[in-house]
Amino acid sequence: MASLPVSTTINSDDVEYLCHADESLLDVLRDRLGLMGAKEGCGTGDCGACSVIMDGRVVCSCLVLGAEAEGRNIETIEGMADGNTLHPLQQKFIEHAALQCGICTPGFLMAAKALLDTNPDPSEEEIRFWLAGNLCRCTGYDKIVRAVADAAIVMREERA
Amino acid sequence: MSLDTTYQGRNFRSVGTRPLRPDGVDKVTGRARYGADFNMPGQLVARILRSPHAHARIVRIDTSRAEALKGVKAVVTAADLPDLTEGDQGLFNTLENCMARTEVLYDGHAVAAVAAIDARVAKQALKLIEVEYEVLPHVTDVDMAARPDAPKANGTAPNIAKQTEFGHGDVDAGFARADVIVERSFLTEQTHQGYIEPHACVASCNSDGTAEMWVCTQGHFVYRQTCASLLGLDVSKLRVTSSEIGGGFGGKTHVWAEPVALALSRKAGRPVKLVMSREEVFRASGPTSAxxxxxxxxxxxxxxxxxxxxxxxxxxxxxxxxxxxxxxxxxxxxxxxxxxxxxxxxxxxxxxxxxxxxxxxxxxxxxxxxxxxxxxxxxxxxxxxxxxxxxxxxxxxxxxxxxxxxxxxxxxxxxxxxxxxxxxxxxxxxxxxxxxxxxxxxFGGQTCTDLNINADGTVTLAVGTVDVGGSRASLSLIAAEELGIDYKDVKAVVADTATLGYNDMTDGSRGTFSSSMATISAARNAIEVMRQRAALIWDIPVEDIDWEDGHAVARGENYGNLPPLSVADIAAEAGTTGGPIAGHSEIVADGAxxxxxxxxxxxxxxxxxxxxxxxxxxxxxxxxxxxxxxxxxxxxxxxxxxxxxxxxxxxxxxxxxxxxxxxxxxxxxxxxxxxxxxxxxxxxxxxxxxxxxxxxxxxxxxxxxxxxxxxxxxxxxxxxxxxxxxxxxxxxxxxxxxxxxx
Structure with a gap:
């Protein structure tokens, strides 16, 4: 099968790659670019473990074709921290013990970032419905919701 | 030194606090490596062909067309996993569950597997494997299966396979004394553990008879034992490293496809990566009983x-x-x-x-x-x-x-x-x-722990129980508590099978219970060594040295001018007082x-x-x-x-x-x-x-x-x-x- 050349932006860097027409963005990230932070939990868009942000919207990278990234702006978990400074969401997830096994964590962080980038002061209900596309089997979501709410406070203070 | 495990009560300084977990940053930055996040040079990709029938006899499997496909490096069936179980029924069941032998016993039962240069070729190869089935009657419902006229689920074995009884007293006499009796029947349907990480491993068999495996598991020592038995390897020649685990809840205490990955690697002479799809996880791994x-x-x-x-x-x-x-x-x-x-x-x-x-x-x-x-x-x-x-x-x-x-x-x-x-x-x-x-x-079980005092007085704690939900933080707290040092000075790691003695699975809620018992024991052994080293440094009898708040302290008025020695002080002198300082522990953690x-x-x-x-x-x-x-x-x-x-x-x-x-x-x-x-x-x-x-x-x-x-x-x-x-x-x-x- 012929490969397609793709030019895109990933975590602010210009990236070029070749991929097959039917290859998912998740497979491109993991297998071609070595960005393993996005996880495949289902491959059918049901678990959110592969969530990345594309042009400001959270998407399941398993449901996006690698070729569709052409000209887009992609954010992945690998680009969330600023060097050694964690993003407030990352810091709060650790502080609140909002992860146990941690396999869902990159996806949750991406989804929560997309939420707080557009809604800096979400209610508990808004957090719960926004994150409903991300499955976590360990925590019962309690500490995740608290971590997101707490990170929102920090981010509002940083902006003020 | 044997460990006195009796609870004696104490005022805790570390235990009961809530420090940040040591694996936290890796897990929020995407750096933590799970089962599917590991690759080896020359690695092949494996896929498994699974039964579309609930119950059938395998009449014939023809893999020749798949083998002939360009890019396919190995195809295995049950013939490549000969029965080495020597009458161990449980082990045989595991073997047959990994790869059907004469019959497929459920929808999703593995019948063959391929290793190819990439997933695309591997999938194509699966379609070229021809399997002829003779479909047999099946039963999937627990009450239907218990009826005398039900089809037999597995060979000639009765569906009511085993019965056990517990209790005491005389229930008939008890019911006769009751004023009110409730009698009801209940049903529960089958559920899956639902861990978000599908089963994944990378297996690598070498031509010299050694092998390595990277795998998401709740018990890499047990996986090593089972896989070595099924593949005919010496236990010492199979080194298993547990990846970070993306949830298990019991479902990763059992071997599923790992022996198949090893068999493929052995046949192909190259490392093989095998990752289940979500559909395979549901159809072929894990569920609990209905x-x-x-x-x-x-x-x-x-x-x-x-x-x-x-x-x-x-x-x-x-x-x-x-x-x-x-x-x-x-x-x-x-x-x-x-x-x-x-x-x-x-x-x-x-x-x-x-x-x-x-x-x-x-x-x-x-x-x-x-x-x-x-x-x-x-x-x-x-x-x-x-x-x-x-x-x-x-x-x-x-x-x-x-x-x-x-x-x-x-x-x-x-x-x-x-x-x-x-x-x-x-x-x-x-x-x-x-x-x-x-x-x-x-549950408690077999547990082995190493506690190494580093040259700067920090501590590396090597445990063999897989960390399923924060146990490295808990065990670091335990080591800090027993040694009397700070949590930040302890780093707990999960050791692989070649670097630590045998450990049972992380199951039965035993991870923190049993490894903390072994950690306390190892810490006490290390303290014993450090007291002896302090005795050499000070040139006084070891009996005159206490261990208090992370320091060796000389007891008695004669030693009033000796300042206490910290772990770092003692570690700095290790080279002249007898060499590296460590505490080890090998226990059966009874008394859960x-x-x-x-x-x-x-x-x-x-x-x-x-x-x-x-x-x-x-x-x-x-x-x-x-x-x-x-x-x-x-x-x-x-x-x-x-x-x-x-x-x-x-x-x-x-x-x-x-x-x-x-x-x-x-x-x-x-x-x-x-x-x-x-x-x-x-x-x-x-x-x-x-x-x-x-x-x-x-x-x-x-x-x-x-x-x-x-x-x-x-x-x-x-x-x-x-x-x-x-x-x-x-x-x-x-x-x-x-x-x-x-």
């Missing part, structure tokens, strides 16, 4: 239970394991009963081989028993908490499964429930409140204290749709001693959430054709964030007398009460006793319709 349970309980008017019986039928998949046996043992473990009898029947069906799922078998038994207990309390007009308090087991009670209890938490969790705000909160229309109790044995919990739940049921919403949920559980309370709460909340999914939604749906109809997260729907409320927790600490710090396992008990607590809540909300789990909207509507029809 059950059918009859319960009978009698009590006097004043609320004393006089007799209790239960007959529990648990589906096992095609192989007889002990799942009903554990259900029979746990059924009435919460209560002090004079007359009790339970019978467990292991039922063979053409479904995947059942695997452990968090307190395996206990939630279904608790659903049946705690529902009947609730109904009995209602009939007697006694408050359900009071009724349970009146009949609760306590220290000295002979349990329904045999042993006599030490100090236990069932009474205290019930008293805490009685006093909890939640019990007094008002309920709205269509709402109901339910509560239920749960028990789990907990049994665990009890009480849960309270409020639900609201929509009478038009039959849909249930959890309005409020409270978990009260005995932890013995909560080492890192945040992760103890996490275990309580996570177990409750899994129980809520089981109670309301999750079930394997099989068609008439014996095939699984919902092998995906869309149709097998686990709770999502918007389904749940906050889950309140209350940690009780009734010290385990058999652990130096009083620790009990905390991981599993939290999944035991939810099925019953929610069923009791729904029954109270709608006025109809719910007897079939999951209580999905159609089942609730049907129950309401039946009630209306009278």
């Amino acid at each position: 059950t059918s349970i009859d319960v009978k309980i009698g009590a006097t008017k004043d609320g004393r239970i006089t007799a209790a019986t239960a007959h529990l039928r648990y589906s096992n998949g095609p192989y007889a394991d002990g799942w009903a046996e554990m259900g029979a043992m746990t059924s009435f473990a919460c209560y002090d009963l004079e007359n009790v009898k339970t019978v467990g029947s292991e039922i063979l069906v053409n479904r995947p081989k059942v695997a452990a799922y968090r307190a395996p078998s206990a939630p279904m038994a608790a659903f049946a028993v705690e529902s009947a207990v609730d109904e009995l309390a209602q009939k007697l007009g006694i408050d359900p908490v009071e009724f349970r308090i009146q009949n609760a087991a306590s220290e000295g009670t002979r349990s329904s499964y045999g042993p006599v209890y030490g100090p236990i938490g069932i009474g205290p969790t019930l008293e805490a429930a009685k006093a909890h705000d939640h019990m007094k909160a008002p309920l709205g229309p269509n709402q109901g409140r339910g509560m239920a109790c749960g028990f789990w044995f907990n 204290g049994v665990s009890f919990a009480t849960h309270i739940c409020d639900v609201e049921v929509d009478p038009e749709t039959g849909s249930t919403r959890i309005k409020r949920y409270t978990v009260i559980q005995d932890a013995g001693k909560a080492v890192h309370p945040s992760y103890v709460e996490g275990q309580y909340q996570g177990g409750a959430a899994q129980g809520i999914g089981w109670a309301l939604n999750e079930e394997y749906v099989y068609g008439e054709d014996g095939r699984l109809q919902n092998p995906g997260f869309l149709d097998y729907r686990i709770p999502v964030c918007s389904d749940l409320p906050m889950i309140d927790t209350q940690i009780l600490e009734i010290p385990n007398p058999n652990h130096p710090y009083g620790v009990r396992g905390v991981g599993e008990t939290s999944i035991v009460p939810p099925l019953a607590a929610i069923a009791n809540a729904i029954s109270n909300a709608v006025g109809v006793r719910m007897t079939h789990i999951p209580m999905s909207p159609p089942r609730i509507l049907a129950a309401l319709d039946r009630e209306k029809a009278g």
Whole structure:
């Protein structure tokens, strides 16, 4: 099968790659670019473990074709921290013990970032419905919701 | 030095605090490496061909066309995994479950596997493998399978494969004394552990007979043993490294496809990566039993239970394991009963081989028993908490499964429930409140730990129990506590099978319990060495040296001018006082204290749709001693959430054709964030007398009460006793319709 050349932006860097027409963005990230932070939990868009942000919207990278990234702006978990400074969401997830096994964590962080980038002061209900596309089997979501709410406070203070 | 494990009480300085976990940054930055996140040079990609039939004889397999495909490097069938099990039935079952031999026994049973240069070629190759099946009659339902005329699920073995019995006293005499008797039958459907990370491994067999495997597992030492036995390798020649694990809940205590990956690597002469798809995870790994349970309980008017019986039928998949046996043992473990009898029947069906799922078998038994207990309390007009308090087991009670209890938490969790705000909160229309109790044995097992004192006085703790939910933080706290140093100076790692002695699985809630016991023992051994080194440094008798707050301290007036030596001071002199300093420990961690919990739940049921919403949920559980309370709460909340999914939604749906109809997260729907409320927790600490710090396992008990607590809540909300789990909207509507029809 012929490969397609793709030019895109990933975590602010210009990236070029070749991929097959039917290859998912998740497979491109993991297998071609070595960005393993996005996880495949289902491959059918049901678990959110592969969530990345594309042009400001959270998407399941398993449901996006690698070729569709052409000209887009992609954010992945690998680009969330600023060097050694964690993003407030990352810091709060650790502080609140909002992860146990941690396999869902990159996806949750991406989804929560997309939420707080557009809604800096979400209610508990808004957090719960926004994150409903991300499955976590360990925590019962309690500490995740608290971590997101707490990170929102920090981010509002940083902006003020 | 042998370890005195007796609980002696102490004022903790590290244990009970909530420091940041050592693997936190890796896990929030995407750097943590899970099963599928590892690659080797020259690695091939494996795919497995699975049976489309529930039960069939394999007439012929032709792999020649697949082998001829460009890019295919190996194809294996059962012929490549010869039977080396030498009469060990359990091991043979594992082998046959990895790769069907003469018959396929369930939809999804592996029949062949390929390794190719990439996934595309591997998938193409699967389509070129020709398998001729002779379809055989099948049975997937637990009650149907128990009937005498049912098709046999596996060869000539009877479907009722094994029966076990527990109890004491005279139940007939007990029922004769009862004023009120409740007798009910209950059903629960099959559920999956639902870990988000599919099974994954990279296997590499070398031409010199050595092999390596990277794998997500709850027990890499056990995987090594099993795989070495099945492949005919020396245990020492197979090195297994456990990846970070993306959830297991019991489902990663069993070998599934790892021997197949090794066989492919051996045949191809190259490393092989094998990652299951979600569909394969559902069809071919893990589920817990479906059950059918009859319960009978009698009590006097004043609320004393006089007799209790239960007959529990648990589906096992095609192989007889002990799942009903554990259900029979746990059924009435919460209560002090004079007359009790339970019978467990292991039922063979053409479904995947059942695997452990968090307190395996206990939630279904608790659903049946705690529902009947609730109904009995209602009939007697006694408050359900009071009724349970009146009949609760306590220290000295002979349990329904045999042993006599030490100090236990069932009474205290019930008293805490009685006093909890939640019990007094008002309920709205269509709402109901339910509560239920749960028990789990907990387990200790073989454990080995190394504690190395580094040159700068920091500590590396190597443990062999896989960290499934924060145990590296807990064990670092334990080492810091015992040594008297700071948490930040301890780094805990999970060692691979070549660098540490054997460890049992992380199962039975044993990770923190058993490895903390071994860590305390290793720390005490290291302290002993450091006292001896201090004696050499100071040139005084070791008997005159105490260990206090992380320092060697010379005791007595003669040594008044000797400043205490820190771990770093002593480590700095290691080269001249006898070499590296370490403490080791190899133990069987006996004395895992049994665990009890009480849960309270409020639900609201929509009478038009039959849909249930959890309005409020409270978990009260005995932890013995909560080492890192945040992760103890996490275990309580996570177990409750899994129980809520089981109670309301999750079930394997099989068609008439014996095939699984919902092998995906869309149709097998686990709770999502918007389904749940906050889950309140209350940690009780009734010290385990058999652990130096009083620790009990905390991981599993939290999944035991939810099925019953929610069923009791729904029954109270709608006025109809719910007897079939999951209580999905159609089942609730049907129950309401039946009630209306009278």
